[in-house]
Amino acid sequence: MARVLVLTADLLFGSKLQGMLSAADHEVELLADEDLLRGALLREPAGVVIADLTSEELKAVQAVRELREEGFLEAVPLLAYYSHVEPAVRELALADGFDLVVPRSRMAREAAQLVAQLAAGA
Numbered sequence: 797m798a799r800v801l802v803l804t805a806d807l808l809f810g811s812k813l814q815g816m817l818s819a820a821d822h823e824v825e826l827l828a829d830e831d832l833l834r835g836a837l838l839r840e841p842a843g844v845v846i847a848d849l850t851s852e853e854l855k856a857v858q859a860v861r862e863l864r865e866e867g868f869l870e871a872v873p874l875l876a877y878y879s880h881v882e883p884a885v886r887e888l889a890l891a892d893g894f895d896l897v898v899p900r901s902r903m904a905r906e907a908a909q910l911v912a913q914l915a916a917g918a
Contacts, residue, residue, distance in 0.1 A: 798844050799840060800846060800911055801844075802814065803846065804827075804847075807826065813904075820908035830855075833863065834866075843915045844874075846877070860892070861893075875911065875914055876894050877897070896910060898910065
């Protein structure tokens, strides 16, 4: 089991992820912005952070970069999902240090397996 923090502005999809991950015995917290993510990381370390790269207003890559620079994400695996019509977003996130970046459709199918893989250090 891992503590999973999900940075997303899309509460419908976030709830879907939360249900899938909770069913796989992960503790999941949905967070709508960078400040909430920072607060959650201050309260307790995360096993995995998932970031929504489909939201323009969220600016998840920049938020994660800043949190990493502040020391909040040392040794925390970073998983992100993007819209399949924006492959350049994937490349940007990988270049910025995300461990795994997958299309949203794959996240919808395999979230629990992807989190387990990252939490195990694979």
